[in-house]
Amino acid sequence: MFTWRLENWTKFFGKTAALHGVSLVLESNKIYGLVGPNGSGKSTLIKALTGVVSLNSGKLFKDEEEIFIASPEDAYRQGICAAYQELALIPDLSVIENLELFARLNARLNHKKYTHVLERYFQILEYFRASFPLTERIKNLTRSDQQIIELVKAFSFSPTLLLLDEPTSFLSLSDIDKLFALIRSFREAATIVFVSHRLSEVLNLCDEVVVLKDGINIAKFSAREVNIDEVVSLMGGVRGVFSAGSTPQQTHEEQREPFFYAHVNTSKVHDVNIKVAKGEVLGLAGLVGHGQSEVLQVIAGLRSGHKDLSLGGRRITIRKPADAVRAGIVYISGSATDVVLPHRPIRENVSLILNSRVKFYTLIKTKHEKNIARDMVKKLNIVCRSIDEPLQFLSGGNQQKTVLARAICSKPNVLLLDDPLKGIDTATKSEFYGLISEAAKDMAIIFFSSDVEELLPVSSRILVMYEGKIVAEFSGSNMTKENILAASLQGG
Numbered sequence: 001m002f003t004w005r006l007e008n009w010t011k012f013f014g015k016t017a018a019l020h021g022v023s024l025v026l027e028s029n030k031i032y033g034l035v036g037p038n039g040s041g042k043s044t045l046i047k048a049l050t051g052v053v054s055l056n057s058g059k060l061f062k063d064e065e066e067i068f069i070a071s072p073e074d075a076y077r078q079g080i081c082a083a084y085q086e087l088a089l090i091p092d093l094s095v096i097e098n099l100e101l102f103a104r105l106n107a108r109l110n111h112k113k114y115t116h117v118l119e120r121y122f123q124i125l126e127y128f129r130a131s132f133p134l135t136e137r138i139k140n141l142t143r144s145d146q147q148i149i150e151l152v153k154a155f156s157f158s159p160t161l162l163l164l165d166e167p168t169s170f171l172s173l174s175d176i177d178k179l180f181a182l183i184r185s186f187r188e189a190a191t192i193v194f195v196s197h198r199l200s201e202v203l204n205l206c207d208e209v210v211v212l213k214d215g216i217n218i219a220k221f222s223a224r225e226v227n228i229d230e231v232v233s234l235m236g237g238v239r240g241v242f243s244a245g246s247t248p249q250q251t252h253e254e255q256r257e258p259f260f261y262a263h264v265n266t267s268k269v270h271d272v273n274i275k276v277a278k279g280e281v282l283g284l285a286g287l288v289g290h291g292q293s294e295v296l297q298v299i300a301g302l303r304s305g306h307k308d309l310s311l312g313g314r315r316i317t318i319r320k321p322a323d324a325v326r327a328g329i330v331y332i333s334g335s336a337t338d339v340v341l342p343h344r345p346i347r348e349n350v351s352l353i354l355n356s357r358v359k360f361y362t363l364i365k366t367k368h369e370k371n372i373a374r375d376m377v378k379k380l381n382i383v384c385r386s387i388d389e390p391l392q393f394l395s396g397g398n399q400q401k402t403v404l405a406r407a408i409c410s411k412p413n414v415l416l417l418d419d420p421l422k423g424i425d426t427a428t429k430s431e432f433y434g435l436i437s438e439a440a441k442d443m444a445i446i447f448f449s450s451d452v453e454e455l456l457p458v459s460s461r462i463l464v465m466y467e468g469k470i471v472a473e474f475s476g477s478n479m480t481k482e483n484i485l486a487a488s489l490q491g492g
Helices: 042-049 072-077 095-110 114-127 143-156 173-189 199-205 228-235 252-256 292-299 321-326 346-350 352-356 366-380 396-409 426-442 481-490
Strands: 004-013 016-026 031-035 057-062 065-067 080-083 161-165 191-195 208-213 216-222 260-265 272-276 281-285 306-311 314-316 329-333 414-418 444-448 461-466 469-475
Touching (some): 004 042, 016 216, 143 161, 173 199, 199 228, 228 426, 281 292, 292 306, 292 329, 329 396, 346 366, 461 481
Parallel strands (some): 031 191, 329 414
Antiparallel strands (some): 004 016, 057 065, 208 216, 260 272
């Protein structure tokens, strides 16, 4: 086994230092948790190790030998492999075509038989009990199934340095348990770096924790020596002070006359009825892949399905996303694909929905656009050089904050949040809860999260979905993590 040593790694994107003199020693047979606020350099570090981005300066040693990683193929040859937060899959090819493609690369670089490599892929798929057809195109799979395929690729490579960038964001609880068992079994033959904003997972799984902040590794310690509050403090944040149900409860009259009503049916979603009052945050819970995202996407016109909708007591028709925006219904997901203008300035991305609502010859004034962007950058603590910086130069987490800013500043009637906090650090989540609670005073919000603990601080009620149906509703003192998880696992 090998010890990996990083010396003085520096990487600039324009004038922004994503990494600034990072030095680390990663020993074999250990799992390292890599944590830090958004924009701290975590994903850049992973991409530099795998040859996806090039450093401005710095050295990498494998034991005492200096090695050079100029491309992903160089990384593969050195036994370095990653499962990325942004998937490295070909969406228009089928599952089996993707696996065959990477199996041939694996076999060529590691001097293995192609059939043996492919068999290893199938073994790990079976381990996760993957039920999707191998002939299905990647783009048609759920995000959870796509993540499993990304993990299968990495583990099947049998790397000596395994890098996992936010691997649990889209997985169900049972799949996370399987993943952790697999990671622990690989520890005997590799060094593992586990990147996650879920600090409880990091402290539970990892041997040591490395904290990055502003591109600098500011601390490294045993995971057994600290608690979550201490890690958050090192990252520069504070624990949230919101309590469950902090959004005001609705009166009986408000609940009787919902501001927004939706009845949704698809091949995967069955007779889902949702009623939300103005001023309410309605939580959607349940295991990933049980129809929560489908419901929100059908409402927003992003997915086909039968739906009956009413807003403010009047029936509305939504056939496409533009219809939803005109009705004041805004959908935001936790996927970076929502960042539709990566080459344009932050200010234009923030004002995108506002501009879409006005006629082409009356775009909002640049001065007003800049004021809105500055206000949202400050409120959400978006790390950037200026509001004129292209979005592509921001970290994944800060890009997601920009998407959230776009939704909030548009002041919609209904805000649909589809697992929006993936990739958002703990300190920022607390800021997000405050923004949502404030925004909810003037709109109805439906908030799905794959993490129950993200729903509890702001939801006045929580609906649990199981196999495409609503199987439970919780509010008040019954709205506990234990009750919600039990309904999620048992179907009510």
